[in-house]
Amino acid sequence: MVTQSGKPAPDTSRRSERSRRAIYDAALALVVEVGYPRTTIEGIAARAGVGKQTIYRWWGSKADVLLEAFLDLGELAARDAGRAGHEADGIPDTGDLAADLKAVLRATVDQLKDPRFDAPSRALAAEGVVDEQMGREFTARLLEPSLQLYVDRLRSAQRAGQVRADLDPRIALEFFVSPLAQRWLQYTGPITYEYTDTLVDYALHGLAPR
Amino acid sequence: MVTQSGKPAPDTSRRSERSRRAIYDAALALVVEVGYPRTTIEGIAARAGVGKQTIYRWWGSKADVLLEAFLDLGELAARDAGRAGHEADGIPDTGDLAADLKAVLRATVDQLKDPRFDAPSRALAAEGVVDEQMGREFTARLLEPSLQLYVDRLRSAQRAGQVRADLDPRIALEFFVSPLAQRWLQYTGPITYEYTDTLVDYALHGLAPR
Numbered sequence: 001m002v003t004q005s006g007k008p009a010p011d012t013s014r015r016s017e018r019s020r021r022a023i024y025d026a027a028l029a030l031v032v033e034v035g036y037p038r039t040t041i042e043g044i045a046a047r048a049g050v051g052k053q054t055i056y057r058w059w060g061s062k063a064d065v066l067l068e069a070f071l072d073l074g075e076l077a078a079r080d081a082g083r084a085g086h087e088a089d090g091i092p093d094t095g096d097l098a099a100d101l102k103a104v105l106r107a108t109v110d111q112l113k114d115p116r117f118d119a120p121s122r123a124l125a126a127e128g129v130v131d132e133q134m135g136r137e138f139t140a141r142l143l144e145p146s147l148q149l150y151v152d153r154l155r156s157a158q159r160a161g162q163v164r165a166d167l168d169p170r171i172a173l174e175f176f177v178s179p180l181a182q183r184w185l186q187y188t189g190p191i192t193y194e195y196t197d198t199l200v201d202y203a204l205h206g207l208a209p210r
Numbered sequence: 211m212v213t214q215s216g217k218p219a220p221d222t223s224r225r226s227e228r229s230r231r232a233i234y235d236a237a238l239a240l241v242v243e244v245g246y247p248r249t250t251i252e253g254i255a256a257r258a259g260v261g262k263q264t265i266y267r268w269w270g271s272k273a274d275v276l277l278e279a280f281l282d283l284g285e286l287a288a289r290d291a292g293r294a295g296h297e298a299d300g301i302p303d304t305g306d307l308a309a310d311l312k313a314v315l316r317a318t319v320d321q322l323k324d325p326r327f328d329a330p331s332r333a334l335a336a337e338g339v340v341d342e343q344m345g346r347e348f349t350a351r352l353l354e355p356s357l358q359l360y361v362d363r364l365r366s367a368q369r370a371g372q373v374r375a376d377l378d379p380r381i382a383l384e385f386f387v388s389p390l391a392q393r394w395l396q397y398t399g400p401i402t403y404e405y406t407d408t409l410v411d412y413a414l415h416g417l418a419p420r
Binding site for chain 1: 245371395396415418
């Protein structure tokens, strides 16, 4: 095994990377199988084949482990889809707001349909629904950063005169994000590219005749 | 105790009504305390102080009991708010679409903040997120009928020329319902009248300048 630079990685960092990967996989698998409340640091350590102390050295709590496992999962999915760096760079800004929103929502459709993402995300979301503290923490740390990307893109569109200047982008973004979230969480309808494209058109132009 | 007509109710129907109420209360309380998977007909019967057979005489499954307990809860909440018959009659149609949508969404805000409704609804919604069959059944039987009221109101608005004729009302309604649902399920923002009023204005007029 070599690093990207072509040089052999030191043994310790290889071992660390292997352990980290095993811990993420174990945490995500456990939360699917037994649910968040019964997932423990001990259980994750046993399944990953590492000592409890290894986990405590890197993370403060099971919530922290899961949070990072999810962030890592998002990066993996983005890489697979050839969208590496997408999350970090935000929503594309080609000057065509509708096209940019449609592109990012199609990527979200792909992610929601990825079984690696679907099951652990559902397990965490379900727990958040009934455990307010946990729900608020995961929303603040996992969901809000991606919502902020919509705020940024909508602000740019406001500067470009493509979105009304008097709108609150934090509310406006919900027309793109929330319908899809509800269909995913509550099975209120099919999740397709055609559907998310339609959301963008309806939201930008409004339901009332122009 | 007398019936609404002023005549004494027969003993059996009084007893039945009391049992039915006790069964609903027990079912809703249990689903909050132990979750949907561990709520059983036996547990409901024990807590309600009735025999298991009483429950099986009226309902086929625990899902049926909970479904009716919820429908009953919705009716109670509507009655308290002086909105009796509201659900059955649909969303008001005064000719002013924005005002009618704002009124019904304000009533939904009240319901989401009612603790009698909040805890059992969360318990069921959380279970539906991870149990697809159960989620689909409760969505079909509890959620879809109220979504259909929006479809009807939007169709009427299309006939009146207040909503574009080429829009699919089943998708358009999600701009009113889904953002509120996501704020409730995932704590993505405060739930207020001002917020739901804003959703109506943004959705009808669109985000792009006119």
